[in-house]
Amino acid sequence: MNSFKWVSIILxxxxxxxxxxxxxxxxxxxxxxxxxxxxxxxxxxxxDTHELAKWTSYSLDSDxxxxxxxxxxxxxxxxxVSTFTPTYDDYKKSGFDRGHLIPARDMMFNELAQVxxxxxxxxxxxxxxFNRGIWRVLxxxxxxxxxxxxxxxxxTGPVLKDSLPQIGDMTQFSVPESFxxxxxxxxxxxxxxxxFHIPNRKAEDSDIFQYAITIxxxxxxxxxxxxxxxxxxxxxxxxxVVFEHWRK
DNA sequence: CTGGGAACC
DNA sequence: GGTTCCCAG
Numbered sequence: 163m164n165s166f167k168w169v170s171i172i173l174x175x176x177x178x179x180x181x182x183x184x185x186x187x188x189x190x191x192x193x194x195x196x197x198x199x200x201x202x203x204x205x206x207x208x209x210d211t212h213e214l215a216k217w218t219s220y221s222l223d224s225d226x227x228x229x230x231x232x233x234x235x236x237x238x239x240x241x242x243v244s245t246f247t248p249t250y251d252d253y254k255k256s257g258f259d260r261g262h263l264i265p266a267r268d269m270m271f272n273e274l275a276q277v278x279x280x281x282x283x284x285x286x287x288x289x290x291x292f293n294r295g296i297w298r299v300l301x302x303x304x305x306x307x308x309x310x311x312x313x314x315x316x317x318t319g320p321v322l323k324d325s326l327p328q329i330g331d332m333t334q335f336s337v338p339e340s341f342x343x344x345x346x347x348x349x350x351x352x353x354x355x356x357x358f359h360i361p362n363r364k365a366e367d368s369d370i371f372q373y374a375i376t377i378x379x380x381x382x383x384x385x386x387x388x389x390x391x392x393x394x395x396x397x398x399x400x401x402x403v404v405f406e407h408w409r410k
Numbered sequence: 411c412t413g414g415g416a417a418c419c
Numbered sequence: 420g421g422t423t424c425c426c427a428g
Contacts, residue, residue: 233423259425267423294417294424302419302423368418 188315189219191387199242199283203275204264206283209322210245213335214286217319217386218263222308229270240283247282252330258337261288263318265301286320287329287337291364297341300358300370304345307408315346317388321359338362344377344388346399347407354407355399359383376403 189205192198196216197208204220237250237260253260262284269279278284288297308314320338328334344357357380360373367373377388377400392399 235425254426261424265424290416290425294415296417298424299418 188221190217190317191390197244199240201242201278201281203269203278204284206263208240208243208245208247208283212320212322212326213248213330213333214320214322214338215263215283216322217317218284219315219317220264220268221313221315222268222304223313224309224311226268226271227305227308229267231270231273231276233266233270234276234280236277237280237282237285238277240281243281243283246333248285248330248333248335249282252332252335253285253287256287256329257290258287258329259290259293260285261293261297262286263320263341264316265304267301268305286341287335288341289363292341292360292362296360296365296368296370296373299368300343300360303370303408304343307345307347311347311352312349313347315348315389317344318342319384320362321384342380342384344380345408346377346389348399352407353396353399354404355389356403356408357388371405371409374403374405374408376401 192207197210199206199208204218206218207216209216239247262279263286264279264284266279269275304314304316319342321340321342322338326336326338328336340359340361342357342359344355346355355377357375357377358370358373359375359380381388389400
């Protein structure tokens with residue numbers, strides 16, 4: 163009886179540790195003092211000086227790409243962000259799109275996902291020609307890769323730095339000069355990563371691969387550690403881009 | 411909520 | 420033409 167009790171406890175600890183490791187693998191390293199928010203379908207860190215998310219992280223599986231619910235335009239305050247975020251009205255007549263970091267289209271597999279994706283913490287000011295142009299093409303490719311590889315891990319964010327231009331009436335927030343996205347395929351068959359760094363303006367080149375870089379290079383630009391739990395032996399996933407894995 | 415625009419397949 | 424980013428009213 164006693165040994166059964168101990169075996170149970172150890173089993174629970176091992177299972178818990180396993181779950182923790184698996185989940186943590188999905189998002190970048192969280193620094194001290196950062197405001198980390200965990201929703202059901204994605205995680206983010208909110209930057210209170212820029213009043214934007216510093217990064218968002220989610221996984222997209224092939225069976226989530228098919229839309230089951232309608233697209234919502236109900237932009238609400240993120241209940242899990244303790245500080246006040248910019249409002250819907252702050253973007254009115256600003257000349258910028260309310261651009262999603264995690265695409266609304268990727269969270270149409272159920273109602274809660276669609277509610278969460280429209281929280282203002284996931285919204286950033288994007289030049290319309292950027293958001294509706296090359297950014298959308300990149301997002302469409304992410305869905306293609308999710309279908310192709312069953313599941314992808316995606317980290318998306320604005321490149322935040324000092325002295326960005328500010329907009330907003332109620333809440334002042336920064337207008338990023340560029341955005342990034344990392345995509346990681348990590349399963350038993352294939353392990354491969356790619357990053358994109360694209361200016362927040364009409365793209366000179368419509369080919370997304372002109373903006374592709376290694377995850378390592380993006381880590382230098384953003385001063386972030388995107389996949390802190392990746393084993394040392396698999397470092398090539400971050401320091402190389404195998405374009406054949408990503409091109410059609 | 412409806413209509414329309416732009417970019418890109 | 421269809422899809423998917425949106426905005427304005």
